[in-house]
Amino acid sequence: MHLALVIDDYLPHSTRVGAKMFHELAIEFISQGHNVTVITPIVGQKAALTQDSIDGVNIWRFNSGPIKDIGKVKRALNETLLSFKAxxxxxxxxxxxxxxxxxxxxxxxxxxxxVAKIKQRCLCPSYLVLRDLFPQWVIDAGMIKQGSLIERYFRLFEHYSYRQADTIGLMSEKNVEVFQQANGQNYPTQILRNWAALKPYELEDNSLSIRGELGLEGKVIYFYGGNIGHAQDMANLMRLAKSMCHYENAHFLFVGQGDEVDLINNLAVEWQLDNFTYLPSVNQDEFKAILANIDVGLFSLSAQHTAHNFPGKLLGYMVQSLPILGSVNEGNDLMDLMNSHNAGFITVNGNDDDFLHNAISLYHDHQLRSSLGVNAYSLLKNEFAVATIAHNVLEALRR
Structure with missing residues (x-):
């Protein structure tokens, strides 16, 4: 099969988890004998379309206005034009x-x-990998009002996107429930987990580690990597860092980009945290090298969410056999999945005492960190292997 993969962000310029996941999926398809062309926007190129390749993946890059890390109005306008420009x-x-x-x-x-144009011309099926129930999560967060003109505008495009899909893959059972409660049985859905390739990153002997660069030898490093935004409730993680400031060998390292970077840096100054470091986004190889150097993988989801996200960053932690420490919105089935497999400690956002207790347990017990990390990798192999995901998507397309 010749498959078109459409995403709004891709390698090598992107540092986001979605771009990494789609590239790993593309490589898996190629390893199974298929051809892959990724269609993705790029900002600032003069030509309307350029073509290149990475790891055997054909990439068509169409010119677009900026859609990441800019003002909300400008982003909405530029995103609205994505299909037309593509x-x-x-x-x-x-x-x-x-x-x-x-x-x-x-x-x-x-x-x-x-997608509608490609399907019409090629008479082919489509699969939507739905990772983010937008605009619902921004309504939950109070960023836009339900029933407002802007909500109705976004809903128009949301449902048009759904209608083009022959199958919609959501990341968990609870997300399928939430989706069907909002949309009825109008769209064909299935569970499609997030995914990752299973090979851990191995540091070269002569590579300079993040510990050496930042002077963190001997520290237990709690690492957060990825989007730093409202949906993550970064103040939740900063409160944890503040509560851990008396543990002299605990250090919190955040790497990423988003609209709450100023918030975390301002809180670090206000609370005079000397156990916290923020670094801007790095490329994928640097990110993997950092993951190979840290002790605990952190994540947070806003308590206001009604959807049940499985953050892609967790897969990077699991590949490196890291224990996972996080907090989620009430009812999120991610908590049961991770806790029942002893892959980490997940609590409900707002239970700061339990969050802190778990962080302290991981701080004191190296063997606990190791055993939870091994379990996390086993869970990755069983539930989130990219080969399994590729098989499921292809089966859906062939139906």
């Missing part, structure tokens, strides 16, 4: 037999138009 750039390249299937990733919700 089709204008690629329409002369797409023949009737170009693609046998389309796999598209949300966020963004604005690729419905592009």
């Amino acid at each position: 089709w204008q750039a690629i329409k002369n390249q797409v023949k009737h037999d170009s693609f046998d299937g389309v796999i598209y990733y949300s966020p963004s919700i604005f690729f419905g138009g592009l």
Whole structure:
């Protein structure tokens, strides 16, 4: 099969988990004998379309305005134009037999138009990898009002995107329930976990570790890597860092980008935290090298969420056999999954005492960290292997 993969962010420029996941999926498809073309925006190129390849993956990059780390109004306008700009750039390249299937990733919700055009021309099925129930989570967070004009605008594109999918893959049982409660049985859904390749990153003997760079030898490093935004409730993690400031060998390292970077840095100054370091985003190889150097993988989800996300960053932790320490919204089935497999300690956001207790337990017990990390890798192999995900997507496309 020749598969078109559509995503709003891709390697090598992206540092985001979604880009890494889609690249690993593309490589897996290629290893199974399929051809893959990724269609993705790029900011600032002069040509409407450029073509290159990474690891055997063909990449079509169409010119777009910025859609990451900019103001909300400008981002919404530029995202609205994604399908139009993409089709204008690629329409002369797409023949009737170009693609046998389309796999598209949300966020963004604005690729419905592009998918519709490809399906119409190639008469092929499509699969939506739905990772983010937008705009619901921004409504939950109080960032936009339910029933407002902007909500209705986003809902229009959200449902148009859903209608183009022959199958919609959601990351957990609870997310399928939430989706169907909101949309009825109008769309065909299935559970599609997040995924990762299973090979851990191995440090080279002569590589300079993050411990050496930051002077953290002998420390127990609690690491957060990825989007630093409202959906993550970063103040939750900063409260944990503050509570751990009396444990002299505990250090919190945050790496990433997003609209709460100022918040975490301001809190670090206000609370005079000397056990905290923030670094801006790094490339994927540097990120993997950091993961190979740290002790505990951190994550947080806002208590206001009604959806039940499985953050992609957890897969990076699991690949490196790291114990996972996190907090989630009430009812999130991620908590049961991780705790029942002894892959980490997950609590409900707002239970700060339990969150702190778990962090202290991991601080004191190296053997506990090691055993939880081994269990996390086993869970990854059983539930989140990229080969399994690729098989499930292809089966859905062939139905």
